[in-house]
Each structure stands twice: as C-alpha cells, then as structure tokens.
C-alpha cells in the first residue's frame with residue numbers, strides 16, 4: 001500500500017489514469033480496477049470513484065454498490081495499523097465486547113473508524129480462528145489472545161513502542 005495518508009490532501013489521479021489506461025479495452029474490469037486503485041491509495045477516494053465512473057460509463061452509485069458488497073474494499077481512509085477485534089461466539093462469551101469498548105475508549109475512536117492521526121483503524125470481525133485464545137484481536141498480521149479490558153492499553157503501547165513506522 002503506497003499511500004494511506006491521503007486524507008485531507010488533494011487526490012493525485014495520475015495513478016488512476018494509468019490503471020484505467022491499462023484496462024482501457026477490457027470489459028468487466030471494474031473489480032480489478034478497484035483492487036489496483038485501492039492498492040495504490042489504501043482505499044477508494046471519492047474523486048477516484050468519480051473518474052472511474054466517467055471512464056467506464058458506470059454510475060458512481062453502481063461502483064459504490066460493488067465496493068460495499070465486497071469486504072475487501074474501503075470507501076474511507078484506513079490507519080497504518082488495522083485492529084480487528086473478534087466478536088465471534090467464543091470471544092463474545094469471554095468478554096470481547098468489553099475489550100472492544102476499552103479499545104474504543106483508549107484510541108478515542110468508534111468501531112469502523114480511524115484515529116485522527118491515521119495510525120489505527122478499529123474494526124469488529126467474525127471468528128479469527130483462534131478461539132482457544134479468546135478473546136482475541138488481530139493487529140495487522142499478529143494475533144493477540146486472552147485479552148482483558150485492563151490489558152489492551154498495554155498492548156497498544158507495546159505496538160507503538162515496537163517501532164512500527166508512524167507509531168513511535
């Protein structure tokens with residue numbers, strides 16, 4: 001992902017132009033175009049959606065419909081680190097809701113939203129496949145298990161201190 005920090009900046013459409021050029025004569029290329037655009041910008045910025053709409057002669061409504069149907073697409077900027085809190089059955093029983101609430105309070109962000117500094121996006125997901133460690137959250141590719149509301153702030157601090165770019 002080359003640029004996740006385009007929020008509040010003018011969107012550079014040159015990469016979108018290149019992607020559209022590549023698929024100029026390809027029918028049914030909307031999804032690969034959206035995938036490539038998202039890989040470029042980290043999400044699907046509105047001006048990009050407008051440009052795709054214009055070039056493919058597909059309404060923005062239809063593009064947004066596709067983007068919201070597939071979980072892989074995002075219409076809002078996402079943070080440098082994605083926190084996915086599991087709310088599957090095992091995690092729910094073990095207190096995932098309280099973990100999620102504590103994370104939301106600690107990061108000052110609602111579920112599905114990104115922190116003001118663009119560092120963390122907080123999401124709620126179904127079973128992460130690590131039920132024996134419930135309650136569980138995934139930060140980027142790392143699983144953190146047996147969480148408690150009292151320990152999540154420590155986990156966040158450790159992530160910041162671990163030298164991830166943008167969190168030190």
Ligand code: FES
Nearest residue numbers: 086088091128130
């Ligand atoms: S229910 Fe949370 S990891 Fe399975």
